[in-house]
Amino acid sequence: MISLHRSAVVPPFKRLLIASALALTLSACGGDGSGSDGSAGTAPAPAPTTPVVVPPPVTMPAEPTPAQLVSAQTFEPNPRTTQGSSDASTAFALPDNFMVVADDEANVLRVYPRAGGAAVLEWSYALNGPKLTKELDLEAGTRIGDTLYLTGSNSNSKDGGEAMADRSHLFAVKVAGTGATTTFDYVGKFSALDSQLVAWDAANGHGLGANRFGFAVSAAAGIAPERVDGFSIEGMTSAPGDAALWLGFRAPLTDTAARDKGLIVPLQNANALLAGTATQAAFGTPIELELGGRGIRSIDKGGDGNYLIVAGPSGASSALVDRNFALFSWNGNPQSAPIELSNDLDALRKATGGSFESVVGVPGPVTAGTEVQLLMDNGDTVWPGQSAVSKDLPPADQKFGGFVVRLGAPRVDTAGPRLRRAAPADDRVGVNRDASITLSFDKAIRLGAGNLVLRKGDGSMVETFNAGSSTARVQRNFNVLKLVPSQPLDADTAYHLTVDPTAVTDAAGHAFAGINDATTLNFVSAGAPTPLVVGDMLFVGANAEAPDAFAFVLLKAVNGGTKITFTDRDRKAGNAEFTGLTNETAFVWTADRNLPAGAIVTIQTDVTGSPIADLGFTLGAPGGLGKEETIYAFTGGSIAKLGEGTAGEITAVGDYLASITLGGTKDNTIPPQLTLAGTAFSFVVSPTNQTSAIYAGSMDRTDLGAFAARVKFAGNWNRRYKPEVGYPLVDDSLFGGKQLP
Structure with missing residues (x-):
């Protein structure tokens, strides 16, 4: 038995890019139109809140990036807060360069100066309004007139634990004023969004076939939300004419087989649900969008009625992918395809390693040159001078980042997918006999018209994989293609993989070059597994x-x-x-x-x-x-x-x-x-x-x-023996460079 001794080591940390702030007057909030479809009821005003003095933000010169960066900001919590503030999840512009920001790990709304610095007001919806005392995991919101509509992710917990009952609330508040004098007046809530979405899909309420989107399986206990077949709502906006709320899904991607398109489900009677005059949600015709294998992280209506979509992977970002996150413009017509913009959001992410989940409104047309402010979820960021990730710091030490960027022109990409990693790796000896073959590319992929063929060393065919193969044999997840042989490999046998140049494409149909030889991806299978006993x-x-x-x-x-x-x-x-x-x-x-x-x-x-x-x-x-x-x-x-x-x-x-x-x-x-x-x-x-x-x-x-x-x-x-960052990983190893003797 090993006994205990204390020690502490503080590793070096990357320096955060903090740029000089640029204050912008943006009239649209949450990106949505100024019209209102009426209130859904009223409630007593919340308990008064205390404004705080805003210190001037610390600024440093900005570094130019390919992302059309204008400026960068850092946002801190209000003094004396007891709630976290690292995970910005949705935001709304206010007059005079202020904004309302929600956090997915704290049941509060905060008002911040958009130029950066500390919050000037905090309103708790655990103590006021809907009085949601358990973590809502608030991820999506939109503004129609003076009303903010907000909802949780409606998801399981990160490890698949059942948490939907706590995260399925939709609620609304009316907002007035700005800065430290902003007020929030509770309207009402509806708490069965997730269960009714599942029932609607299972009962073929959309007319596309029962369980078309697989909600029942995706939302089941044990299924982690952050995967292509998970269940998580992260975007919300209003339909054209503000006739409905559009719910944007991070996951699942549609449909249950392909898992390659983003999903919007219209909620047509939100006000009646919030007022309590209806108990059954009315869902409209779902919309499926081509976002390059990504889900919806945020969707906002611009001043011209078009939409700006922040799209990102349903799961975690991959270091092998060049553009995990991307901006898309869309005209709101379900028959029209969104257009990817040239902004390089991953270049901005490299400063802190966060993810983009919020847009503070689109003040003008969704066209090149319009300036928008993006906010980040920095919960897992280790800030300079700290030894724990931001969301584990004391509330007063937490913060998140933001960027003002100019929207880019439509992106032109004619390159096919590039293979970044293969498992088994080339020339690997001792590959387990029940191994799958995993190919990881630099972008989201599709299956084209050609074949991928597993062959023995003598060239004889073992098994063919293609777009017609069952999901048990061929599985796609964003940039990863997994081939599962139907039979175990023979022992101590040489194999290689060939890939037709039409077999793997990107979303636009540009093809992977293929593999047509016996040496690019070859390996030798293992013998019998080794028995192990205590002491091994x-x-x-x-x-x-x-x-x-x-x-x-x-x-x-x-x-x-x-x-x-x-x-x-x-x-x-x-x-x-x-x-x-x-x-x-x-x-x-x-x-x-x-x-x-x-x-x-x-x-x-x-x-x-x-x-x-x-x-x-x-x-x-x-x-x-x-x-x-x-x-x-x-x-x-x-x-x-x-x-x-x-x-x-x-x-x-x-x-x-x-x-x-x-x-x-x-x-x-x-x-x-x-x-x-x-x-x-x-x-x-x-x-x-x-x-x-x-x-x-x-x-x-x-x-x-x-x-x-x-x-x-x-x-x-x-x-x-305290909450501080764990021992670092180098090349995914706690003993980087020393894995093999």
Whole structure:
């Protein structure tokens, strides 16, 4: 058992771009028209709020970028706030260069000067108005006349946990005044948006076929929202003439098979629902939009009646993709295609790593040269001088960024997709026999008219994949194409993949060049998986703060296809194991090649989809690592409903290999065989707090017995016992550059 010693290391951080602010007078708020379709009822005015003095913002010279940048801003919370303010999620312009901003992790609306600096007013809708005391995850809003319409994401929690009851509220407030004298008057709320959307789709209320959009499956417990088949509303605007509210979906993309277009569902009777004179939502004809494989993060009506759409991936952004986020102009006609603009939003994101989710209105026409202000969700940003991500800082230290940009001209792109990464990698030896083939490109992809063919080394065909293949065999997710062979690979056999030059295209039909030889993507399959027993692996690091990750060392050489199951679910005493538990992480790691003894594997858990491994791959449910966490490793066993980003109950456990406990023990019980073998590591503190720990001794692995002894010695570990950023990842590894002995 490893005992505890405290240490603290503050890693270097990237410098945030803070540019000089440019104040703009924008009359449109939330991008929507000035007309009103009437109030939906009134309620007593909220409790008075106290204005605060705004200090002048700190500014630095702006750096030009290809994004048509005019200026950049940083926004801070109002003094004495107790609520977070890192995750700007929707915004509305006010007169005199102020704006209302919502946050997806705090049930407050704040008024900020648009030039940057501290909020001048905070209105809590947990204490006032709808009195929503649980996190709404407010993601979408629009303004019609003097009324703000706002809704939560209507989604599950990030790890798939059931949270829709807390996030499905639609409510409205009337707004008046500006700056510190802004007032909010509650109108009403409706709290069954998600369930009625699911029922409408299942009952073919749209006339396109029952379950056309797969809402029932996407919204089910256990399904993470941030994936192409998840469920999350992040955009809202008003229809032409303000006749309806348009709900813009980040996920799912449509339809249940293709998953390649953005979705808008009109809500036609919002005012009646908010007033309580109707209890059943009336949904109009859905609209599907080609956004290059992206979902809707924000949609706003311009002064000319056209729309500006911020589009982004349904899941996490990919470093392999050049344009994760993009701006589109659209005339509002369901039969017209949106037009991608040339603004390079990813160039702006590089300063802080945030995501774009808000536009503070479009004051003029949605055409090149119009200036608009974009706000960022910076919840996972580590600011200069800080050691934790922004959303985990004390409220007074949190902030988010914004940019004023000029809308660009329509983007011209004639290049086909480029292959950025393949798994198995070229020339890989020891590929697991149940491997899938994954191709990652630099942009969202489609399947064209050609074939992708898996062949043996002698050129003989094993299996053909194309647009007509079943979703069990061919799967697309934004820029990633996954090919799943129908039969396991033969043992110790050479394979290669060929791709017709018409097989993979982008949304515009531009084709990938293809692969027509036996050497560009070839590999050799593995022999039998290697059996493992206690003592064949040890944990060598784990972060309970971002980046949430852990690492383990193999003390025995393994063949490709060797599997280890990991979970941080709370193990029960006796033979109960993990019975009845479906939350938290549970996944299987598989060696994707023959790995030598001494190899160190890092797995990131707080991600979208299956956890990310730097060596090998995983399948199952991700999740964050908390302050009372034990991570278990075992072989064998089984997990129900195991899939990409999902895992049901652990129905059987094989042989335990190792464990590591962070912060506190909670109700976890450690298998006695691990304690006896010395492979159960424990880093606990009282009172319990966020804990990260990492082996910091010699990495010489020529004598693995000696190395294992050093890992088991407490004095060779560094650890942190407070909420501060976890040990950094380099090339996805806690031991970057030292993964292999």
